[in-house]
Amino acid sequence: MKRSTRMVNALAFAAASCFAAFTDTARAQDEKQVGWFFTAEVTGVWTAGNSDSNTLGLAASLRRVWESSEFKFDGGAVRTESGTITRTAVGSVDDFRVEKQTTRKKTAESYYLRGRYDYELSERFFAFAGAHWLRNTFAGIDSRMLFAAGAGNIWADRDRIRFRTDYSFTYTFQEDVVENPFIKTNFPGLRASYSLWWKLSSSTELESTFITDLNLDKTEDVRFDFTNALPIAISDRLALKPSLQLLWRNEPSLAEIDLEDEGGVPTGDTVRVPLEKLDSFFTLALVVKL
Numbered sequence: 357m358k359r360s361t362r363m364v365n366a367l368a369f370a371a372a373s374c375f376a377a378f379t380d381t382a383r384a385q386d387e388k389q390v391g392w393f394f395t396a397e398v399t400g401v402w403t404a405g406n407s408d409s410n411t412l413g414l415a416a417s418l419r420r421v422w423e424s425s426e427f428k429f430d431g432g433a434v435r436t437e438s439g440t441i442t443r444t445a446v447g448s449v450d451d452f453r454v455e456k457q458t459t460r461k462k463t464a465e466s467y468y469l470r471g472r473y474d475y476e477l478s479e480r481f482f483a484f485a486g487a488h489w490l491r492n493t494f495a496g497i498d499s500r501m502l503f504a505a506g507a508g509n510i511w512a513d514r515d516r517i518r519f520r521t522d523y524s525f526t527y528t529f530q531e532d533v534v535e536n537p538f539i540k541t542n543f544p545g546l547r548a549s550y551s552l553w554w555k556l557s558s559s560t561e562l563e564s565t566f567i568t569d570l571n572l573d574k575t576e577d578v579r580f581d582f583t584n585a586l587p588i589a590i591s592d593r594l595a596l597k598p599s600l601q602l603l604w605r606n607e608p609s610l611a612e613i614d615l616e617d618e619g620g621v622p623t624g625d626t627v628r629v630p631l632e633k634l635d636s637f638f639t640l641a642l643v644v645k646l
Contacts, residue, residue, distance in 0.1 A: 393419040397432075397597065397641040408439030408458055413639055429471040434637065436464035466492040466637075480510045484522060493533055496609020496631050500530045502569075504547055516555045523548050526569065534610040534628060543573040559589040563599075571607075579605035587643060595643040603635040 399413035415432030439458040446453050472486030485505045490497060506524025513520075526545040535541075549567040556562055563585040571577035585599035608631045615625040 390421045390423060393417075393421065394646040396644045396646075399434075399639045399641040408441060408460075409437065409463075411436040411464075413641065415641070424476045426474045427472070428474075429469075431467075431469040433467045434464065434639075435462070435466075437461065438463045464494055466490075466494075474508075476510070477507075481507065482510060482520075482522075483507045484524070492635075495603070495635055496533050496611060498531045498533050500528060502526055502528045502545075506547070518553045519550070521548070521550045528569075528571075532609045534612045536610050536628075538574075539571070539577060539607060540573050543571050545572050546570045561587045563587065574607070577605070577607040579603070593645050595645070597639075597641045597643045599639050599641070601637040601639075603637075604633055606633065608633050 395417050397413070397415040399411070401409075401411040403409050411434070413432065413434040415430065417428065417430035419429075420427045437460055439460045442457045442459070444455045444457075446455055468488070468490045470486065470488040472484060474482050474484040476482045484507070485503075487504070488500075488502045490500045490502075504524040504526045506522055508520055508522025511519045511521065524547045526547050528543055528545060530541045532541070547567065547569050549565065552562070552564040554562040554564075563583075565583050566580065567582075568578065568580040581601070581603055583599060583601040585597055587595045587597040589595045610628045611631050612626050612628050615623045615627050617623055
């Protein structure tokens with residue numbers, strides 16, 4: 357618990373130190389853009405021939421901005437299918453034909469929905485509440501619903517840069533693909549995060565978010581979500597967006613696998629083993645702004 361508290365304090369201190377310079381200039385000079393904002397993203401990769409696979413990703417974000425508050429709702433999905441090609445020669449050595457069979461299998465799948473409402477209590481302080489639903493069966497999560505409420509600081513909110521940090525209490529309802537008897541499925545928690553948007557040039561932006569969650573029922577259960585993106589404008593409405601997301605959990609979900617003896621013969625039993633702690637997602641999306 358002390359280690360996690362130090363991590364949260366360090367995050368807040370680093371945020372204040374790195375971006376305090378931006379708050380020294382007059383924020384009042386920049387007029388806040390209010391109204392509705394919508395963006396949609398599509399990502400696709402298809403291969404055929406000697407290999408067979410396809411990946412489709414969709415995401416959308418809807419924002420409503422008022423003078424002193426903001427509501428945001430977004431969601432997305434990524435799904436990958438791969439085909440294993442098996443070739444068989446039928447006939448004789450001198451006279452044969454090749455038969456090809458493709459067996460398709462889903463190899464990645466992730467869905468999320470989240471909503472959040474922020475209300476500015478002062479020029480540099482706000483309160484918020486939100487909810488986040490996630491499904492990532494390949495990471496062992498059949499369903500995770502998280503509710504959060506807290507407050508945060510506005511370090512910069514101008515035409516070229518926006519930076520915020522926030523801190524909240526959370527409560528999580530989780531259903532794993534394979535039950536973990538050592539971790540409760542419903543638990544309270546603490547969360548700290550930052551959100552950065554920086555206009556690097558007339559056509560390039562930097563988007564960065566970092567979220568860390570602590571399970572108060574089992575403090576060894578810590579996870580973070582670190583995402584960085586670099587949207588590059590093609591026109592006023594279109595942009596290419598490369599992004600990298602890192603998802604890490606110190607106590608990952610479990611997988612149930614078949615048990616074999618030393619000779620490779622199935623025993624008929626299964627065992628539970630932890631999955632990998634880190635998942636990474638790199639995408640190159642086409643973004644449409646409305």
